Amino acid sequence: MAEQERAVRTRRTILLAAAKVFQERGYKAATIAEILSEAAVTKGALYFHFSSKEDLAQEVISSQNQDFTVPDCPSKVQEVVDAVLLHTHHLRTDPMVRAAVRLAMDQLADGLDRGAAFVRWNEIVQERLEKAQAQGELLPHIIPAETAGVIVGTYAGIQSMSQALSDYQDLTPRVNALLRHLLPSIVIPSVLASVDMSENRTLKLHNQLTAQPA
Amino acid sequence: MAEQERAVRTRRTILLAAAKVFQERGYKAATIAEILSEAAVTKGALYFHFSSKEDLAQEVISSQNQDFTVPDCPSKVQEVVDAVLLHTHHLRTDPMVRAAVRLAMDQLADGLDRGAAFVRWNEIVQERLEKAQAQGELLPHIIPAETAGVIVGTYAGIQSMSQALSDYQDLTPRVNALLRHLLPSIVIPSVLASVDMSENRTLKLHNQLTAQPA
Numbered sequence: 001m002a003e004q005e006r007a008v009r010t011r012r013t014i015l016l017a018a019a020k021v022f023q024e025r026g027y028k029a030a031t032i033a034e035i036l037s038e039a040a041v042t043k044g045a046l047y048f049h050f051s052s053k054e055d056l057a058q059e060v061i062s063s064q065n066q067d068f069t070v071p072d073c074p075s076k077v078q079e080v081v082d083a084v085l086l087h088t089h090h091l092r093t094d095p096m097v098r099a100a101v102r103l104a105m106d107q108l109a110d111g112l113d114r115g116a117a118f119v120r121w122n123e124i125v126q127e128r129l130e131k132a133q134a135q136g137e138l139l140p141h142i143i144p145a146e147t148a149g150v151i152v153g154t155y156a157g158i159q160s161m162s163q164a165l166s167d168y169q170d171l172t173p174r175v176n177a178l179l180r181h182l183l184p185s186i187v188i189p190s191v192l193a194s195v196d197m198s199e200n201r202t203l204k205l206h207n208q209l210t211a212q213p214a
Numbered sequence: 215m216a217e218q219e220r221a222v223r224t225r226r227t228i229l230l231a232a233a234k235v236f237q238e239r240g241y242k243a244a245t246i247a248e249i250l251s252e253a254a255v256t257k258g259a260l261y262f263h264f265s266s267k268e269d270l271a272q273e274v275i276s277s278q279n280q281d282f283t284v285p286d287c288p289s290k291v292q293e294v295v296d297a298v299l300l301h302t303h304h305l306r307t308d309p310m311v312r313a314a315v316r317l318a319m320d321q322l323a324d325g326l327d328r329g330a331a332f333v334r335w336n337e338i339v340q341e342r343l344e345k346a347q348a349q350g351e352l353l354p355h356i357i358p359a360e361t362a363g364v365i366v367g368t369y370a371g372i373q374s375m376s377q378a379l380s381d382y383q384d385l386t387p388r389v390n391a392l393l394r395h396l397l398p399s400i401v402i403p404s405v406l407a408s409v410d411m412s413e414n415r416t417l418k419l420h421n422q423l424t425a426q427p428a
Contacts, residue, residue, distance in 0.1 A: 150388075
């Protein structure tokens with residue numbers, strides 16, 4: 001195994017361990033010592049890759065960013081829906097994404113820039129809504145900056161409610177209901193009629209993205 | 215001061231202290247000792263009113279229930295909007311309500327029945343939506359149980375995003391945007407046209423409720 005490949009693996013091991021510790025203990029209570037013990041690496045290895053607990057947490061939060069990459073679509077509204085479907089899939093299946101969301105929603109994580117996760121999602125959604133607007137997909141009164149905030153904030157709440165009530169078992173139907181309640185106020189009817197928010201769409205997206213070379 | 219009145223005050227003092235400690239330390243890290251010290255009461259007084267840390271937390275969470283009481287309205291959709299406006303007002307001004315929401319959103323509060331807060335809100339909203347449906351205020355495809363889940367979950371997320379980004383400074387415009395995005399998919403146009411979600415409505419509600427004898 002090449003040295004670079006080994007470094008990538010070690011980095012990933014440490015991040016997964018950090019995600020687990022943050023998930024179980026919360027940001028404030030988690031310690032570097034616990035993360036070291038969980039990852040079974042040396043202090044030197046950890047500090048080679050990450051400068052602090054905060055740095056580790058921000059990297060865990062950024063791990064969701066994979067979901068911003070969705071395949072190009074003629075409809076930019078479909079791309080927003082695809083990002084939501086893909087994130088929903090990962091929230092149900094990927095412990096790193098769960099830990100990322102838990103950190104971003106942790107109102108106790110004072111030292112952490114929790115807003116950064118919201119801001120990043122907001123930018124991505126807003127950018128796609130602006131493109132959707134430019135090509136006539138949105139209703140005339142929509143202000144992309146405002147609507148992006150509504151989409152990101154509401155999705156954050158729906159996932160939190162699903163986590164509290166069913167540990168994400170009912171996440172898929174809740175997210176589907178969210179999209180059906182929001183989209184009619186955002187997009188023109190002819191676009192709405194062809195938006196695909198089915199589970200098949202999620203599977204297709206997932207297969208398409210995992211089939212590509214990393 | 216009558217003995218009963220003194221007991222009511224002591225109970226309130228302990229709850230406010232518990233709210234403050236939960237807010238600052240999170241549910242898991244908070245201790246009864248810290249709450250005693252903050253409230254400046256004896257252990258005996260605390261255990262006379264509350265059986266455990268969990269009991270205290272559940273009582274703090276229930277303190278939001280005041281917002282379920284809104285004046286009767288011909289439009290039941292307006293009553294749902296009123297409950298949201300009133301809770302938004304309290305979230306900006308009442309430390310007990312802030313602590314209640316923080317506890318309900320605390321994904322680390324394992325021993326706590328966090329779902330209870332979501333379930334209670336859900337019931338209240340669903341009940342009002344069923345009444346709204348019976349008197350023809352809702353679009354024909356609406357299922358009150360599903361739509362109640364969307365309203366409660368999305369509101370939870372909008373408040374969380376506002377807390378993270380501006381410590382609730384931008385809460386009012388974000389909640390207003392939420393209502394403008396959701397209601398057109400839920401209520402018939404003629405009802406939508408007369409729903410009042412202005413800041414004036416909030417002030418009127420607040421004055422009406424605080425003017426009444428407790």
